[in-house]
Each structure stands twice: as C-alpha cells, then as structure tokens.
Amino acid sequence: MKKLAVTLCGALLSLAALAAEPAMPGMAMPAGHTNPHASMPTWGTHGMAMFGGKNGLTAAHLPMAHPPHDYQAIFTFHVADAKIDAALRQRLEAHPTLWTIAPEKFELNRLDPASNNPLRHFKADIVLGHFEQDGKTEYPDVTIVVDKIELYLKL
Template sequence: MKTLLISLTLLAAAPAQAAAPGPTYGEHGMALFGGKNGLYASHLPMFHAPHDYQVVLQVRLADPALDAAVKKRLDGHTALWTVAPEKFELDRLQPGAPAPLQRFQADLVRGHFEQGGKTEYRSAIVIIDKVWLFRKLSPQVKTSAVARYVQVGNGTRRYLIKEIDSRPDFDHIVSYHAAARASPLPVSIAKNGVSEPDANALAAALHALPSAIRGTVYYYTDDLR
C-alpha cells in the first residue's frame, strides 16, 4: 500500500506533457503598417505549411505610450516595418477558432526582419482587435488575368491589399487616400504576371485621382513562386 501511495504521489507531481505543435505552428512574420487611425499587420505568406495562409489583422500595442509612439512614426509614411513574433498556431486567428489568439509578443522592426531590418522595439505585446482577412492558399499552379484588392482601414486613410490567388503571385500592400464617402468594396485591375501594378490603374479602379495613391508599403514575389 505504501508503494502504491508513493507511485501515485510521483505521478501527480510529474509535469503534464505539452501538446504537440499543430500544422500551422511557427514564427509568422508580418508587415506592419497604419498610423493614428489604426495599426494593421499582414502575414507574409508562402505556398507551404505553416505559412500557407493570407491573414490581415487590425492590432494595437498593450502599452498605450508605445502604441501612440509607433502610430506616430508610421503615420503618413510607406516605409516598411515588420513584426517578428513569438511562435504560435496561425489557425488560431481563423474566425470561429475554438481557442482564438488574442495577443502575442513580438519585436517591431524597421525594415524586413529577415533582410537586415533594425529592431526598434523588443518584446512588445500585440493585441488583436480584428481579423480583416483569413484565407488558406492553394499550392496549385494557377494564372489569373486580374488582380483583386480588398480595402482595409477606416475613413480616408485606407490600404489596398491584393488577394493572393495565383501561383506564382505577389504580395502587395498600397496606401491610398480615400474620398470621404468612397466605397470600401474590393477593386480589380488587369494583371501582368507578377509585375507590380501601375498606380494609375489602381486609382482608376477606385474612381480616384492618381494623387490618391500614396505609395507601396510592401511588394514581394520571392516567397510566392
């Protein structure tokens, strides 16, 4: 009986084994953009697991002073910033996920975190306020004649984000100034392979002046071949 009690005590004291990582577990780098009206993070996708999802989030930083500082630095600019987060399961960002991810810790980097960027803020707590886009990518080779862009943001400060629907394809985020009552609906333009679309074509699709296009935040093809 004494031996049994000792065995039970040792079993109770043993640490529980952590669940094995799922198929979307990894370090999911993101492009960071926005300004005083909001911050957004766009996952940098690939056509293989665990990165085969296009995800766009609206976020804020848990530290109010840091949140205000970062928004001020990004506001009105198109220079690339990226997020280098701790590892997590990307599918926890899917709407309706049983254990939705509400926050994560990350370094905030001016430039690309894997291409010589400079870490400006370490171990920031990023809070997820909204999931704007969550799409699983198909690895199949496919060609599309049009590039479809969804609009992210509120008011006049908005961003166009290209839906990745072909292989090969390109990741493209564009800042633009919208008219006060401009439609937030997606827009489409003719596509020329993986070449970066002309700003005038985007403006025409938006029924806006060319000057409404503020510039490209992110354009990349290497990870989507």
C-alpha cells in the first residue's frame, strides 16, 4: 500500500508538471468586455487523474501553481451509469495505468467540504492516458457522482 501511495504521489506530481501552463500576462479581456465568471475565482476546466479498482474509484485534481488551479482536491466517486462504472473498475483492477478525467467547466471551490453549494455530480469524458497528451476518450460524456471529498486544500 505504501508503494502504491508513493507511486501515485509521484505520478500526480509528474502529471501536474506536464499539464502546467504558465500564467499569461497580457491576455486580459478586451476593454468593454467582462468575464461572466469573474465572481467565481476557481471557474475552469479542472483535469484530474483517476485511479482505483473493484473497491472504488478516486479522482485527484491536477493542480498548478496559479489560479484557478492552485488547489488540491481528492475525492471518491462513481459513474452514474452502473455498466460503465463496473467496466471501468474492472479495467483499472486488471491493468492499472494512467486514466484521466476531462470534465465540463465548473467552480473548483464547490469541492470544498465547507461549500454552500457542493458539487454533487458533473459531466466528463473519461480518458485512457492523459486528456491533454494524446489520451484516448474511452467513455465520453458520462456523469461523475461525487461520493466523498477526501482532501481539499489551497496550495
């Protein structure tokens, strides 16, 4: 179990480095235009690494060193479609490898256990490999149901 945890931590750090994108100064909205999500400081697409097996599924947000991605969130979940959930667990159990989640845009702060509007579910593509690095979408547009927030912290 300790070896798995160390391997997972290393993989998450590597994925975060691969997905890191520098903050882009000078890329502000043009004058007269407003960002409709400006009041939501962690709004965006929050890619995640996924791991697990027959006993359950876990997702870990791939954090970056800049907003809106500068939070670590880890949670257990299931796929609303029971057949896809069972198939995914079986595949992860039989052959542990990198899987990622490419979710719809959402407010990451909704994964904070203290949120007034907690995120209970969201749509996502489940990708074999890295969703930004030539991964292959295996299960498109599934509903991910958040079961339990295990960790949520600002970096």
